[in-house]
Every structure is written in C-alpha cells, then in structure tokens.
Amino acid sequence: MTATLTGVDVAPPVTSVKRRRRAPGWLAVVPLLVFTAIAFGVPAVAMLDGAFSVKDPATGTSSYSAENLTTSLHGAYLTALLGSVKLSAVSAGIGTVLGLPLAQVVVTSRFRALRDAVLTASGVLANFGGIPLAFAFVATLGNAGVLTRHLGLSKAGWDLYSFWGLVIVYLYFLIPLMVLTITPALEGLRAQWREAAQNNGATTVQYWLHVALPVLLPSLLGGFVLLFGSAFAAYATAAAMVGSSVPLVTLQIADAISGNVLVGQENVALALSLDMVLVAGLVMAVYLPLQRRSARWLA
Amino acid sequence: MARLNPWRWVVLGLAALYFLVPLASSVIFTVDVPGQGVTFDAYTQIVSADGFVSSLLLSLELALATIAIVLLLMVPAMVALRLGAPRLRPVVEVVCQLPLVVPPIAFVAGISTVLKWGPDYLSRTPLFETFVAIQNPSFPFVLILAYVVMALPFAHRALDAGLRAIDVRTLVEAARSCGASWPQALLRTVLPNLRGALLNAAFLTLALVLGEFTVAQLLGFQPFAVWIYSVGGSQAQLSVAVSVLSLLVTWALLLALAGVGGRTRTASSRG
Numbered sequence: 298m299t300a301t302l303t304g305v306d307v308a309p310p311v312t313s314v315k316r317r318r319r320a321p322g323w324l325a326v327v328p329l330l331v332f333t334a335i336a337f338g339v340p341a342v343a344m345l346d347g348a349f350s351v352k353d354p355a356t357g358t359s360s361y362s363a364e365n366l367t368t369s370l371h372g373a374y375l376t377a378l379l380g381s382v383k384l385s386a387v388s389a390g391i392g393t394v395l396g397l398p399l400a401q402v403v404v405t406s407r408f409r410a411l412r413d414a415v416l417t418a419s420g421v422l423a424n425f426g427g428i429p430l431a432f433a434f435v436a437t438l439g440n441a442g443v444l445t446r447h448l449g450l451s452k453a454g455w456d457l458y459s460f461w462g463l464v465i466v467y468l469y470f471l472i473p474l475m476v477l478t479i480t481p482a483l484e485g486l487r488a489q490w491r492e493a494a495q496n497n498g499a500t501t502v503q504y505w506l507h508v509a510l511p512v513l514l515p516s517l518l519g520g521f522v523l524l525f526g527s528a529f530a531a532y533a534t535a536a537a538m539v540g541s542s543v544p545l546v547t548l549q550i551a552d553a554i555s556g557n558v559l560v561g562q563e564n565v566a567l568a569l570s571l572d573m574v575l576v577a578g579l580v581m582a583v584y585l586p587l588q589r590r591s592a593r594w595l596a
Numbered sequence: 597m598a599r600l601n602p603w604r605w606v607v608l609g610l611a612a613l614y615f616l617v618p619l620a621s622s623v624i625f626t627v628d629v630p631g632q633g634v635t636f637d638a639y640t641q642i643v644s645a646d647g648f649v650s651s652l653l654l655s656l657e658l659a660l661a662t663i664a665i666v667l668l669l670m671v672p673a674m675v676a677l678r679l680g681a682p683r684l685r686p687v688v689e690v691v692c693q694l695p696l697v698v699p700p701i702a703f704v705a706g707i708s709t710v711l712k713w714g715p716d717y718l719s720r721t722p723l724f725e726t727f728v729a730i731q732n733p734s735f736p737f738v739l740i741l742a743y744v745v746m747a748l749p750f751a752h753r754a755l756d757a758g759l760r761a762i763d764v765r766t767l768v769e770a771a772r773s774c775g776a777s778w779p780q781a782l783l784r785t786v787l788p789n790l791r792g793a794l795l796n797a798a799f800l801t802l803a804l805v806l807g808e809f810t811v812a813q814l815l816g817f818q819p820f821a822v823w824i825y826s827v828g829g830s831q832a833q834l835s836v837a838v839s840v841l842s843l844l845v846t847w848a849l850l851l852a853l854a855g856v857g858g859r860t861r862t863a864s865s866r867g
Contacts, residue, residue, distance in 0.1 A: 330691065411608075432622070442621065443625050533825075575694075
C-alpha cells in the first residue's frame with residue numbers, strides 16, 4: 298500500500314497537488330459536522346437538559362436536580378425499564394442460542410446456494426421490524442389469526458399480546474441478526490482444530506465444549522449484546538401489538554411524548570430516555586471490545 | 597464430519613417453518629376472510645383506500661430528500677478524509693456511529709423537546725418561522741433531519757467499505773495529472789468507482805425511511821408506516837394486505853441491494 302503510494306507520489310507535481318488538497322480536506326467534512334451538531338446535538342442536549350431540570354409548579358422557575366432520574370427509577374417507570382431489560386435479555390438469549398446452530402448448519406453446508414440464500418435472507422430479515430412485522434404476526438397468531446383459529450390456540454391459553462408473544466415476534470429479526478453476526482466467527486473455526494481434537498480422542502461434544510465454544514465465546518457474547526440492544530430499542534412492533542399491556546420503557550416514553558400522562562412528567566420521559574441511552578451505551582461499550590477480541594481469530 | 601445427518605435437516609426445517617409460516621399466514625389471512633370465503637378484496641381496496649396514495653408519496657419524497665442529503669453530506673466528507681484529512685477520520689467515525697447509541701424513541705423525545713421551544717421561547721424571533729416551516733405537514737422537513745441522522749451509521753459503513761476497495765488518492769492524482777479539474781476528478785473518476793457503495797447507502801436509507809414509524813408517529817406526521825398502523829385498527833384485512841405488499845417491496849429492494857453490492861451486513865434493525 299505505502300509502496301504504491303510513494304511510487305505514484307513521485308510522478309505528478311507533488312507540491313501543487315498537496316497545496317490544493319489541503320483546503321478541501323477539512324472543509325468537506327465541515328457540513329457533515331455542522332449538520333450532526335444541529336440535527337443530533339441539539340436534541341441530545343435538550344434531552345440532557347430536560348432530564349436534569351425540574352420545574353417548580355408554584356413559582357414556575359426551573360432548577361437542575363437529579364429528581365427526574367430518581368423518579369424514572371421508581372414505581373411504574375422502574376417496572377417498565379425492568380420489563381424492557383427482561384424482554385430484551387430473554388429474547389436476545391434465545392436468539393443467541395437458536396442463531397448459533399442455524400449459522401453452524403449453514404456455514405458447514407456443502408451447498409453454496411443454500412448458504413448464500415440463508416445469508417441473504419438473514420440480511421433482509423434482520424432489517425425487518427416495525428409495523429409490517431407486528432401485523433404479520435397478528436394475522437398469524439393474534440386473536441383472529443390463521444394459526445390461532447385453525448389450531449384452536451385460544452383455548453389452550455395462547456395470547457400473542459403478552460411477554461412471550463413479544464419474544465416470539467422479536468426473534469423473527471433477532472435470529473437472523475445473530476446468524477449474520479456469528480457467521481464470520483464460525484468461518485474462522487479451522488477444520489484442523491477439529492481434526493486435532495479428534496486425533497487426540499475427543500468426542501464431538503468435547504470438541505465443542507473445550508475448543509469451539511471457548512473460541513466463539515467473545516463473538517457469542519458480542520452477538521448477544523447486539524441483539525439485546527436491538528430488542529431494547531424496538532418500539533414500533535410493541536406499540537402496534539400490545540399497546541400497554543406489557544410494561545416497556547419505549548411505550549412509557551411514547552405515552553409521555555404524546556401527552557398521555559400527568560402534566561409535569563414530560564421531563565421524566567427525558568430522564569427515561571437518558572436511562573435508555575446509558576443502557577445502549579453500556580451495550581456498545583461491551584460489544585466493541587468483544588468484537589475486536591473475536592477479530593483476532595479471524596485474522 | 598457427517599454431512600447429511602438428520603441434525604442439519606431438523607435445524608433447517610424448523611427455521612424454514614418459523615420464518616415462512618407468518619408470511620404464508622398473512623397471505624391466507626388477507627384472502628380467506630371468515631364468512632366470505634376466498635376473496636381478493638383486500639388487495640383491490642388498497643389503491644382506493646383513504647390516505648394510501650398520499651402517505652406513500654410522502655414517504656417516497658422523504659426518502660428521496662433524505663438520500664440526497666445523506667449522500668451530499670457524506671460523500672465529499674468521506675472522500676476528503678481519504679485524500680487530505682486523515683486526522684479527522686476517527687472524529688467522523690465516532691460522529692457517524694453515535695446515533696446507534698441513542699434509540700429512536702430517545703432521539704424523538706429530544707426532538708419534540710426542542711420543537712416545544714418554538715412556541716415557548718421563540719415566538720417573537722425569526723427562528724419561530726423556521727420551526728413552523730420545518731413542521732409543515734405536507735412536507736415535514738424535521739423528519740428528514742431525523743432520518744439523515746438515523747441513516748448516518750449505515751451510509752458511513754457502506755461508503756467506508758466502498759472507499760476501502762479503491763485507491764482514491766491514486767485515482768484522483770491520475771485524473772489531476774491528466775488535466776482534470778477537482779470537480780471533474782471527483783464526478784468522473786471517484787464517483788463511478790463508488791457506484792456500488794452509493795447504491796448500497798441509498799437503498800439502505802430508502803428501506804429505513806419507508807419503514808420508519810417511531811419518529812413520524814410521535815411527531816404527529818403520517819407517512820406510509822404510520823398510515824398502515826392507523827388502518828390496522830378498523831380494517832384488519834386491508835392493513836395486513838398492505839403490510840404484505842410493503843414487505844415484498846422492501847425485500848425486493850434489499851435483495852436487489854444484495855445483488856448489487858454484495859451481501860448486506862447491516863447489524864441493526866428497525867423495531
């Protein structure tokens with residue numbers, strides 16, 4: 298890379314090229330930075346400001362305090378926050394456990410076409426969420442859904458508009474996301490490692506327990522937190538399906554923004570948003586180092 | 597390694613079942629109406645349904661504007677980073693990844709707080725007019741601002757991958773020493789080599805905007821996804837039929853993208 302660059306650098310009139318390219322260098326980046334400062338920075342600052350300011354109902358003056366954050370960690374708000382964490386953890390856990398064998402089967406397949414088809418479909422499905430997903434499942438497993446009617450699931454106590462209903466729906470985009478995330482790591486498992494284990498008398502189970510899973514562990518954990526973050530941030534699917542029958546932090550914030558709560562609680566919604574950002578930030582802080590660590594085996 | 601053991605077939609079969617049944621059921625749900633037998637009314641009603649055309653057009657307009665702004669902001673910046681400002685690269689990387697840390701619902705909470713400043717503090721300033729203008733219901737510019745931010749991580753990843761595959765500096769210097777001006781060098785040398793990456797970024801942004809619900813609904817606008825949601829309450833068959841169609845369109849887009857720019861490796865989803 299450097300060799301070719303220096304080779305080329307010598308040929309054209311270097312000084313004039315350098316003088317001219319210095320100006321556009323950072324100038325071209327400025328619009329992007331200015332735009333994000335306005336479109337992203339201002340709302341972010343407004344959220345921080347609102348989350349920490351409390352308006353005195355009597356005098357109308359506002360002051361900074363952590364009261365909203367404290368409120369957001371109590372009562373119904375805490376229930377919603379924990380509900381979101383629980384839903385995300387459960388569906389991310391199941392997604393990780395189910396995505397791994399699917400990816401493994403696909404990666405070790407002899408059929409190139411199957412592999413390509415599953416990976417392409419995963420790319421599509423991992424981006425699939427929101428309203429159409431919710432309605433597809435309502436049509437399938439909802440009260441008047443096709444499977445519910447034909448299999449008589451209502452009598453068996455089935456309810457899509459519940460915690461486990463949401464888990465089943467979320468898995469529809471989480472499993473493909475896991476397949477995409479774990480595939481590079483599975484491709485990094487060398488056939489020689491398995492052969493070496495077999496030559497030393499290891500069974501398939503022993504190979505997986507002592508060789509494959511330890512190597513895959515950083516990728517699996519990274520995938521898990523990625524799935525967790527994805528489920529944690531999801532709003533549209535839950536809003537279209539369950540309304541408020543399952544307590545979720547996204548639904549609480551939406552209620553507050555649409556004015557469906559007591560006056561003066563808007564800033565609690567901003568505090569809840571800040572809680573969400575902190576959780577999502579934590580997720581990324583765990584994910585990025587894990588990703589770097591797992592990249593070692595792929596090199 | 598046993599290649600054709602039953603384990604593979606069980607795994608693949610269960611996966612196929614789980615991923616295909618909801619789609620098949622949705623189609624059955626729309627054509628097999630209880631008490632009416634098989635009918636395709638739900639699909640024929642779509643075009644004449646109230647708000648279908650206007651909400652779809654609004655979504656498409658928003659998508660086009662978003663794509664244009666994303667590319668105009670990102671392409672010069674990314675190319676410039678390769679050419680002359682490598683020290684800004686980590687800055688841009690962080691800025692473009694930041695939206696991933698803020699869930700859309702938290703982002704829209706911030707936006708609606710800012711929009712409330714309009715009537716609260718700014719009613720006597722020219723900024724107030726701006727606030728009103730960007731919330732025009734027939735073309736809500738504030739949504740475009742939000743969508744551009746939400747598209748930044750995808751656009752960054754797509755363009756970064758595209759730029760990594762070509763040697764921008766050599767291309768530009770070759771064009772320059774052949775007498776091309778800066779705009780010519782960029783438009784006729786760099787951009788054609790980035791075609792795949794540009795399409796990639798545009799498709800991902802299009803899919804994002806067409807399916808986006810959270811921001812639009814909470815700010816009170818009615819693009820396509822919000823419209824589907826609003827018909828869901830009264831006309832179940834119709835809303836599922838539109839969902840099926842919008843799925844097919846989005847998937848066709850993303851599959852086309854997979855064909856154009858290699859496999860999609862987008863590690864995010866719109867919930």
